[in-house]
Amino acid sequence: MSDKEVLTGGCLCGGVRYRVTERPMGVVNCHCGQCRRFHGHFGAYITIPREAVVIDAQDTLSWYRSSAKAQRGFCARCGSSLFWKGDGEALLDIAAGSLDQPTGLTTLRHIHVADKADYYAIDDGLERFPQGAPEPP
Ligand SMILES: [Zn+2]
Numbered sequence: 001m002s003d004k005e006v007l008t009g010g011c012l013c014g015g016v017r018y019r020v021t022e023r024p025m026g027v028v029n030c031h032c033g034q035c036r037r038f039h040g041h042f043g044a045y046i047t048i049p050r051e052a053v054v055i056d057a058q059d060t061l062s063w064y065r066s067s068a069k070a071q072r073g074f075c076a077r078c079g080s081s082l083f084w085k086g087d088g089e090a091l092l093d094i095a096a097g098s099l100d101q102p103t104g105l106t107t108l109r110h111i112h113v114a115d116k117a118d119y120y121a122i123d124d125g126l127e128r129f130p131q132g133a134p135e136p137p
């Protein structure tokens with residue numbers, strides 16, 4: 001992989017396509033109630049500096065204000081859940097499932113496990129945080 005186009009991804013219908021030009025540390029699974037509803041299960045995210053994300057196609061990209069401090073990006077045509085953007089933050093969270101394969105990434109940790117749903121277990125031995133965890137350095 002080149003440094004300039006490390007990872008690519010997009011929604012189910014192709015209306016939203018993006019490139020990530022900086023390699024993320026890995027994937028973080030968020031088990032909060034908002035992620036669960038937004039994704040239909042827990043949210044698996046990579047975190048990227050906003051200036052390292054290029055959105056090449058966004059005709060169908062729509063944003064939902066999910067809380068007083070954040071918006072969630074999704075495709076208004078196919079319904080794919082794509083982005084989490086905190087107000088005033090220099091980082092963008094991208095749903096790992098929307099990345100084109102192979103990513104070469106691994107899952108790092110679980111966050112907001114205090115809010116996880118009751119129908120699944122977390123048994124992969126990775127670090128767990130009851131609430132959020134510090135952003136990767
Ligand atoms: Zn779409």
Ligand SMILES: [Zn+2]
Binds near residue numbers: 030035
């Ligand atoms: Zn969450």
